[in-house]
Amino acid sequence: MLVLFFIISLAAAFLIAMFGRKSKLFCHLTSILATLSLFLLSLYALYLVNKSGVIVYNIGGWIPPLGICLVLDGFSAFMLLVLNFISFIVAIYALAYMEKYTDKYRFYCLFMCMITGMNGVILAGDIFNLFVCLEIASVASYALVAFGTEAEELEAAFKYIVMGAIAASFILLGIGLLYAYTSTLNMADISLAIAHKGFNTVILLVSVLFIAGFGTKSALVPFHGWLPDAHSSAPAAVSAMLSGVLIKVLGIYSLVRIFFNIFGVNQIILMILAILGAISILVGAILAIGQWDLKRLLAYSSISQIGYVILSLSLATPLGILGGLFHLFNHSVFKSLLFLNSGAIEYATGCRNLKEMGGLKEKMPITANTSWIASLSISGIPPFSGFWSKLLIIIACVQANRIGLALIAVAGSIITLAYFMKVQKVIFYGKLNPAFDKIKEVPVSMRLAMIVLAVLCLLGGILFIPRILVYFLKPAVSVLLLGTNYAFTVLGGVL
Amino acid sequence: MSVYFLCLVLFSIGLYCVLRRRNIIKIIIGISIMEYAVNLFFILIGYRWHGRAPLLSQNQEVLRMVDPIPQELILISIVIGLSVLALLVAIAIKIFDKYNTFDITKIRKLKG
């Protein structure tokens, strides 16, 4: 069953590349059907994990340490659900939004390639396949950032590719060292070998290489240079994907999987991650205040929110991990929604500069209201989903006796509220710019996508009901708490 | 052992080239050097003294094969490198179209 995630997305990409040039309808139909079926499949995967635990699929029938295997456990199922849900919503949104670009079929082809890569990263059971899928997703996203081929986009894409290529080299070097040390590529097997040989300098060197490599992919602060440019230059649908899932899947998922399940929890590395997360929160938030370009502001805000996730996960307590994963889910919902809103505003008015806007609330009521919900949610105002996850993170920090980190989290949240209030006030209230007298609300498909995400923001708190929590987040948390015992559950019958 | 260090030196040369050069083409060359250094590192991992190519052949027993897995891995990594390189070169051509220069200090429309 697990290979279907590859087959559907890859086949959709090739079919669109083949026939998409002729008919636009085919393009739309294929991409929507493919993303919808991936979403349903990931729901089914979540159900299966809850029913029967870890699922291992051996490609070609070769048993795990020898052949390539795909692994579906609680954490993968959770990430799959987030990824495929957001990609389905973005595919709906792109129906109308991408009309203004020529060569729409190329967008869908690259989009499906990106989804293939990310599905591969999540399901990969050996570390080299993880790298290959990561590169598939990255290369597709490089091309998508440069999609408009204007001067700024090319410049951003160049910066992104250079940093991405350096990161990939670091990761590959780390994999090489790891292979030389343990002489296996299967993640579970590596974990066993390291547990056997103990933690020493080689592993520390590999860890540093991986933090640099995956840290660049997830835009933690010292490595964040590419993100504001790439996210603000790409088409809005693409930035929603980049910010909503790409940096999470390529960066956080791989980082957490490697440091929790393969190397085992180690205090030095957790400390480094906590510091990186705390710096990301503050630097991202402070840089975001000064921005007058809407998408650039959102991009800096992404850096800050990613800091929350890493900070919370690095506590390595059950509550911390729960809060981190919950915030990851919430962030992908409301940040995608905000990027889609920015795309809608750009679609209607044709400009992104906050100084030129004002009073759009009467003209675009749906965009205004959904954006209002997302802003309140991201700044952590009580009934919305963001509040619950930030509350969990702060409580987890206090529980782990890290009062300093808790204070940083609170401060970051207050700054977030400040700059989102600025955005709301400047765009939707105040005096209407006379140039925008004739604008209209955006087309149906864009409206639909925004409303679905907004409802999810509103209902985010529902996930706290224990019955749903058990299904949705608990399996993922338990996988991470399992630590290196992951190896035994994967290799299971073989050992 | 010194071979591995030379390999890392090559990697550092590539990194230096990426970080310090101002010409886009030289940056691209630097990225390629880094990739090749990593590929070389993989080959060195798999090598054993007086090893043979990992091929079975008819009517003879092959002893002391080198490890075939790193070779297979770098085949894939070369393909990835090729695709990234092609994309970089295409974007470099387009950038030259728009800015009429290869100097990255003059390509600065994005700020902040």
Add this chain to the structure above:
Amino acid sequence: MVDSNKKEEIGMSFMVKTVTRLTAVVILLFGIYIVLHGHISPGGGFAGGLIIALSFVQVMIAFGKDIALRKLSEAKAAVLESVGGLLFLTIAALGFLGGHFLINFFASKGRPFTLFSAGTIPFYNIAIAIKVAVGLFSIFIVLVILKRAKKEE
């Protein structure tokens, strides 16, 4: 060549063209040989595909863009590349007949060092070769077209 015929000016000199006429087909055949023997000797779909692409690239360098594009146009190349990918995916998915994705369901156990006993592996090789050959060729075309478009501006 002191010919003032305009057609002759496209591409490289007479020597290069003659050598290309002689060698291009040989290189193409060598590529196909490598593809078909992929399972019993070094090489295979990827290397063979590269060699096939290089034969097209050689024609293109020697005779100019237009003659090479007449043999394999840009749109056709894009479609063929997808065909290669889909072919691979289909064969891999047919592995479900044998119980697993990507399994070699055709032959139970081939004899080593014989050409026709590898089950599905040659088909995989052919699919990869199509994809690689056309993909590399279209990368080359795109770069050439980009450069040409700039000159015309």
